Each structure stands twice: as structure tokens, then as C-alpha cells.
Amino acid sequence: MTALLKGRSPIDLVFASMTALAAFTVCLIMLGVFVSLVRESSLSINKFGAFSFMFSSDWDPVKELFGAAASIFGTAVTTALALFFAVPIGIGIAVFVTEIAPDSLKGTIGAAIELLAAIPSIVYGMWGLFTLAPLMGKTVEPFMQKIFGGIPVVGHLFSGNTTGIDMFTSSVVLSIMVVPFIASVSRDSFNQTPSILKESAYGVGATRWEVIRDVVIPYSKRGVFGGAVLSLGRALGETMAVAFVLGNSKRISLSLFDAASTITVTLANEFTEADTDMYLSALYHLALILFTLSFITLAVAKFFINRKTEEHDR
């Protein structure tokens, strides 16, 4: 760092060290969290094994047998399903706002999206429990069961009692929460498409749909992907909104209409009353898994984004 600052004024030096300190604090906190998670979960790691814990579907606080499989399964399913709903909707909103909507509407819709992102997740949770879940359980899910229930294999996804406290409802709540991320990041990157490219395409006779499909979206792939990753991170770690509507059941079920559990839901529901050391340690172990999982997901996404940049630059 000193090499960098040779010949600069002392104020520059102070300023640079302060920013560096701030930056390193982040790494230090990350490391600190990781170390304390490992330390707190050591009891569980020793008993159940760091990896076999992830593949055991036991969760019996009374007999002190713990495993993360059910929570990991629920996290994966709800997150994937939420993105499945949210990505097309978010991109659709962005396309409409940037390319199709008249200027008078752009501001209103943009503000509405940003407001959606500002709603605290506990509010989504309460709304999910008291409004959405009954609606899903009584109307939407029976209807879907009628349509898809008869199809072999796929029908399994829609079997069981429709109570509204299940993976499907949770995914819908999650998707509503992450749509704003995808929409606003996509909108920003769509806006960055050079207008000269678009105008040339229009100039050679491309329709609006063709311009969006062949010019705007390919140009901003990276931004859209970035938005999706952001929302993946949010969906992975979301707690309060799903804690109310997922039921915290530790049974792995193939039906989307069954209660399940995610890692964060387990933590939120059981942390306060975890009264034995092993129980608490198992919860820390779950937190450690989520920490690692989020880290890996974001690292992989970063890797892809960077690779895409290179391709794009070529």
C-alpha cells in the first residue's frame, strides 16, 4: 500500500488507510462469523459428522437426533420454485417498463416496484399467513389439483391436503419478494443497451419483439443474471416471510402442497426454545451449512458473470 501512496499527501494516506480498514473489517467479520459458527456447531459435527449431518433426515429434539436433509431440501425447493416464478415476471416487468410502456407509466411502475422491495419481510409473513394461505388452501390449490392432479408423475407434485401452509405458498410469497430485485436490475441493464444498436435493428426492419429478443436481452444477459443471483441470495436467506407459511415440518415430501422447512425457518422457529446443548449445536450446524451454501452459490454466480463478461468483451 505504501508503494501506492508514495509522494502523496498525508491526507491521502489517512484516507486510504481508513477505507482499507473498512474493507478489511468486512473480511474480518466474515471470518469471525465462520469461526464462531464452526465452534458452536462442534458438538453436532462430532456427533453426526459434518457431511453425514447433511444427508440425515432425522429431526427429533426429544431423542436428540438431528440431520439437515429436510431443511436443505425445503430450502432448495422453495428457492428454485420462487425463482421459476419470479425470473420471467421480473424480466417481463423490465421489458415493459423500458421498451413498451409510455413514459407517463414508467415512473409509476418503477416506483411501485421499488416500494414492493421496501416492504419488511415480516409484513409479507403476516399477509401470507392471514390472507394468502387461506386463499391458496381454499381456492388456488384445489383448482390446481383438479387440473394437474390426474397427470401421472406430475400429479404427485400436487397431491395431498390443500391447507395453504406449504412449499407452494411459500414459493409464491418468496417470488413476490424477489421480483423487485430481478425487475429493477434487469431494467437498469436493459436501459444500458446502446440506442444505436436498437435503432440500427429497427432500421433494418426488425419488429419491436425482435429487437427485444435479439438485441436488448442478449446485450444485458449479464445484468439479468446478476439480478437473478441477487434474488437467489435473498430467497435462500429469507426467514420471517416463510416462517409463517411453511409449517416447519421436518418430513421430506414430494408434494408441493405439503408443509416443509427451510434452514432459516428451522432456526427462527426453534432457536429460542432450544434448551439442550446438542439441540442448539445442531441449529448452529444448520446455520453453518446455510452460510457455506450462500457463499458457494454467490461464488459460482460471480464466476459465471465474470466469464460472461469476457465472452461479451471479445
Next chain:
Amino acid sequence: MKIARMLLAAIVAAVFLSPSGGNAAETLNGAGASFPYPLYSSWAFDYNKAFGIQLNYQSIGSGGGVKQIVSRTVDFGASDDPTTTDALAKDSLLQFPAVIGGVVPVVNVPGIKPGTLKLDSNTLCQIFMTGIRSWNDPAIAALNPGVKLPDSRIIVVHRSDGSGTTAIFTEYLATTCSEWKNKVGAGKAVAWPTGIGGKGNEGVASYVAKTEGGLGYVEFAYAKQNKMSHVLLKNQAGNFVEPSDATFRDAAASGNFDPAKHFHAWLVNAPGKNSWPIAGATFILLAKEKADVNKKVAKFFDWAFKNGDKQAEKLTYVPLPDALKAKVRDYWKKNGIY
């Protein structure tokens, strides 16, 4: 610059003038179970008015309460389930009951008048074990002669979060039903064989109310305040009782609280003629060596035992019976904190 200076002045003023800074009034800190929180804070409010002593109670859950008193970061801990004598000895803690609460099964059975459905421990256990799946099951019909039960599925609703309410309820099932005891057991969170989970009393209540054929369990106070449709339960004496102050009092009176065991006792399946079978006391935990602080905590609860019964009843808790209060005072005396 001017704004910054004003801000600084404001902060300095706030620190020195606030009642918590500097010469603070005497304060007791407690943490633990969320169930008695409304009552403790209401008692604390009046106690502060009368004696100027502040009592801060954080409702962080029983598990947290026990942890905090074990690590001596609070003046007293509070727990919804009794700590065993061995565990108390290991962490050198004292324990006494403060107030009584209980659990009420609530139902939503179409065509049945609220508060009339009769169940016993065995049918309840079978429903939660999935042995009984429909409301018109012969076992339920046998308890409700002359009642036309609907042919609808029973949807079990339990707590999704760890809870003292679950601890009392599962303790009742485990005490009365050996199948439950062997396969599931009792605790604040258990591996439920069936059912959907609602978060908190409000989560369970909302699901039972909205789901036809729903059966769940909530705190007595919650069921009463929200006028939920409870069931009549057959108690150990063979009578069908309804959850009320009287039946809870009866259960409390028949409870076997032994000061030698630091009052470790559950009030489930109480033998009294009119006892509601699913009740339990909530407990206070003290660090044995902190005699001075303990004296202050004991003084607070002594005051609450003398003056707080009305408030407890108003908030739908059941005060300790007088005989038990006397036992608690003896226990304090014996441990030199009264």
C-alpha cells in the same frame, strides 16, 4: 459544524438526564419464557409504582432464560417447564413456581356446537398418532353419544416453533399414552407424526379456525380471550371437564409440588375430581450464590403473590393456590432469601 455540535450536546444531555443513566433506580433483570411475559410486566409496572424498583423482563423464550441464568447474565431466569433437580444442582440454581397456565385443545368441526365435543386422552393420542383420521371414528362417537359427527378428515395443527405450550401438551400425551411416550416423547419441539405447524398460538388458532376438521392446541389464556371452540376432556377421575378457572385451580391444588425437589412437577393428568388435565406451572430460576439479588427477587414475587392475583386472573392466568404459596415462602426461608 454547528449541527454536529448541537447533536453532541443533545447526546450528552440525553445520557445525563435519562433516568437509566447515572443514579439509576434499583433494577432487577429477568429473562425467559414468553408465556408469563404479560403478567410479569404488569406486576412489574405496579411494583415500580409502589416501591420504585424496576423489573425488566425480556421474553426471549424458556431455553434462553435457562441459558442466561446458568451463565449468570440475569438476576432471574424463567422457564415454562420445570428444570430437574439434577440440572439445578449442577448449575447451582434455585427454582420455584410463579403462576399456573395450561393448554386447551381447540377444534373446528362442522355441525358441532363449540365447547361440546368430548374427547379423552386416548382418542387425543390416537388422533395425533394418526390412528384416528376422521371425526366420525367409532372411538370419538363412543364418547359423544347422540351427536352426529361429520365424515370429515381430522387435520392436526401443532406448533411449528419450540414452545412451553407444546412441552405441556406432549407431556400430557406421554403421561397418558404409552404409544406416544415410546414413539414421540415429550418436549418443547417433537418429531410430530402428522399435522401442519402454525407459528405461535396465533398461527395454530388461525389454522384451526380456517380449516374445516381442524384440531389444535393453544394456551388457555389465548383460547379464552379469543373465544375459541374448546373440547371437553375426560380427566383422570373420569369426569368430562371444561377448561375454566375453576378446573385449573382444581388441577393446581392437586399438584404434587415438592420443595425438596425444587417444585419439579407437571400438572398433567391431575387426579382431582374437577381437574383440567393439561396444566402446568411456569417457573422462576435463581442463582444460588447471589443471596442479595435473590432476596430482592423473592420480595417481588412475595408482593405479587399477595397483591397480584386479581391481575393474574384478569389476564387469564391461574394464581398459585395459597397452600403452594406458603410452600414457596418456606422454600425461600430455607434457602435464606426471605
